[in-house]
Amino acid sequence: MRARGALLALVGHLLAEALLRAPVQAPQPLASREPPLVDEPPFVDGVEAWLRTRGIDYNAAARGRRETTLVLGDNNLRLRLLPTPRSPEDCLDPGSSARLTDAAEAEGSSIIHLHEDTWRQRGDIVRDRLLNRVQATQRVYARKTTARSIAAEEAIAFLDAHHLWGPTNAKYAYGLFLQDDLIAVATFTKRKLVKRGRGSKRRTHELLRFCARRDMRVVGGITKLLSAFKKDRDVDDIVTNIDRDWGGGAGWRAIGFETVEIMPPLxxxxxxxxxxxxxLCGRSVGIHRPGLPDDLVAELAASADGATERVAARGLNLIHDSGVERLLLKVSESQESCEDLWTTQRPRKNGYYGPTALPGIAALLDDARRFPPGDDESHDVAAWFRAAGSHSDARVLASQASDFGNSTVELRERNGGWRTLGLNCDDGRNIYHGIYNADDPTLLLAEHLRTAAALFVAALPIDRPLRFLHLGHGAGVLQRYLQAVLPGSDHVSVDLDGAVLDVSAFEAPHAGRAVRGDALDYVLRSEETYDAIFVDIFDEQNVCPAAFSGAIFLDAAASRLADDGVLIHNLHIGGKKRDAAVARAEDALARHFHAAYRADSVDSSPTGGNALLVGAKRALGRARIHENATRAGLKFDAGTRVRRLVRLCCNDDVCT
Incomplete structure (x- = not known):
């Protein structure tokens, strides 16, 4: 048996060696790959007809006037077909594609968003790319190829024939050759010296374009091209952007890149x-990509008012992509994470490529950036009011005079299991502390609490029971919610008003331990370690006391956090005094924590709302928390809320 095994091993070795030495066949010509379409049928009908002619099995997961989703083959690839809108009513909401891409990334599946104009104008490339995803295709291993620098003209011609978005201006171009045939191209910018992190300036290039021949899979192609480029150039970092309409950045992260930013839909x-x-904007607008008519640009440059209406008046309708994902590859050694390097770079490179300073275009971009979550907030709030009834109809379950006088803490029973806890003030005001459902603690109505919960669930580890410290008890809504969705979590709540603690526990016990006392003093005296601290304290003017943005408190809070813990600070925005307090808190968190962030609740506006500030002892990792939030399985769209997270730096641009 041993002799037979040795013989089989020898035969296998000789066969493998023979295959490696065998001459490599040239790739098949493109002409035999994809016959041209004879006519132009309606978009969805045309795509389905082509799928049938290619023998690709599919089923329709959803059909509608504005979008149709097909599931291709057995690999659960979803192809979302988006006909060109013919009126503003045909336009989808800005975040529809981005949310679906987020969900697909989180669950490990794939979705492609195919707009009608892309199918019409670049259909040959689209069809070959789809075939590469669902059928056997020509496969070439990069180890059988050679990589070298090529002329710009050769790269431009190749990208125009094989890249969905065509060529763009580049300083360097590299090609991958199978014998004498060019089968893949990568192009790069010139070197830039960029100050990143605490070190010296880093030599940075951007990978502008990469694609293989559209009818071919080149396994390891981008890795080999990057290696050739790095061998010829002194490089510290390489940055690239990917089009999320064809999927997220998981493949790029597998070869060493890290996601540093997920841009809003464009x-x-x-x-x-x-x-x-x-x-509307972009590096190659007016060169390789058509821009808006000049007279419309002039109108949008003059004013931001009615930007959407001005575009529609020209017979133009808005469509949105899934956004761009920015990734960074560290080539030279650095102790800092890619997110740290990206956030601290000087000059900054956050946001869209210009021109975005025109007021009207900036307004359209901001509308896309603030796209609503998948759950319908207005519907949720309206449903609550319909079910719960008015304040005057609510029955008082418990009440107690506030420890500070001039008001009474009341717990009111409303229809549908809903409860409200708040202050009934002597001057006639009613100030809500919280709204919750006594029958289901996983129903979370307040938008700032949804954002806070999404951030906690996305940022914290789930491999151990978590400990939370809540400074400001409110109605105990967030505590009960987190205890329900994070089983085994432990909660400590601190509040100055004993009446709030007593009344909020009238129907059900507190989630964890409740402490009557001064929150600042409690943190300074505590010797316990927490995974998360939530600060939700306001004075009579709805401003958080300045002490909670001071060095004494922040140093003490940081010392009480676990190494992978986070502090989240809820602040009100709107008005000079509140906005100034938020600015001071942002600067303070950026100075006292390794990484600081801000996410505004989705119901916020410049005149009012909530800013959630986050302090962490290490970078949270953009891709990690984004995927964690999307796959968390909460009853609301956690992914869209976490997507709004923006990294902060100090006023003097020196981050710790």
Whole structure:
């Protein structure tokens, strides 16, 4: 048996060696790959007809006037078909594609968002790329190829034939050759010296374009091209951007890149009769990509008012992509994370490529950035009011005079199991402390608490029971919610008003331990370690006392946090005094924590709302918390809320 095994091993070795030495066949020509379409049928019908001619099995998961989703083959690849809108009523909400891409990334599946104009204008490339995803195709291993620098003209011609978005201006171009045939291209910018982190300036290039021949899979192609580029150039970092309409950055992260930013959806304008999208901003607008008409740009430069209406008046309707994912690859050694390097770079490179300073275009981009979550907030609030009834109809279950006088703490029973806890003030005001459902603690109505819960669930580890410290008890809503969705979690709540603690426990015990006392003093005296601290304290003017942004408190709070813990500070925005307090708190958190962030609740506006500030002892990791929030399985859209997270730096631009 041993002799037979040795013989089989020898035969296998000789066969493998023979295959490696065998001459490599040239790739098949493109002409035999994809026959041209004879006519132009309606978009969805045309795509389905093509799928049938290629023998690709599919089923329709959803059909509608504005979108149709097909599931292709057995690999659960979803193809979402988006006809060109012919009126503003046909336009989808800005975040529809981004939310679906987020969900697919989190569950490990794939979705492609295919707009009609892309199918019409670059259909040959689209069809080959789809075939590569669902059928056997020509496969080449990069180890059988050679990589070298190529001329710009050769790269431009290749990208125009094989890259969905065509070429763009580049300083360097590298090609991958199978014998004498060019089968993949990567292009790069010139070197930039960028100050990142605490070290010296880093030599940075951007990978602008990469693609293989559209009818071919080149396994390890980008890795080999990057290696050739790094061998010829002195490089510290490489940055790239990917189009999330064809999927997220998991493949890039597998070869060493890290996600440093997920951009909001990009709005574009399209005329249904012309069938060509026009770009509002971007590096190559007016060069490789058509922009808006000059006279419309002049109008948008003059004012932000009615920007959407101005675009529609020209017969243009807005479409949105899934956003761009930015990734960074560290080539030279650095102790700092990619997120730290990206956030602290000087000059900054956050946001869209210009021109975004025009008021009207900036307004359209901001509308896309603030796209609503998948759960309908207005519907939730309206449903609560319909079910719960008015304040005057509510029955008082418990009441107690506030420890501070001039008000009474009341717990009121409303229809549908809803409860409200608040202050009934002597001057006639009613101030809510919290709204919750006594029958189901996982129903979370207040938007700032949804955002806080999403951040906690996304940022904290789930491999151990978690300990929370709540400074400011409110109605105990967040405590009960987190205890329900994070079984085994422990909660300590501190509040100055004993009446609030007593009344909030009238129907059910507190989630964990409640302490009557001064929150600042409690943190300074505590010797316990917590995974999370939530600060939700306001004075009579709805401003958080300055002490909770002071060095004494923040140093003490940081010392009480676990190494992977977070502090979240809820602050009100709107008005000069509140906004100044938020600015001071942002600067203070950035100075006292390794990483500081801000996420505004989705119901916020410049005139009012909530800013959730986050302090952490290490970078949270953009891709990690984004995927954690999306896959958390909460009853609301946690992913969209976490997507709003923005990294903060100190006023003097020196982050710790």
């Amino acid at each position: 709005p574009m304008a399209i005329d249904a009769n012309e069938g060509r999208r026009r770009f």
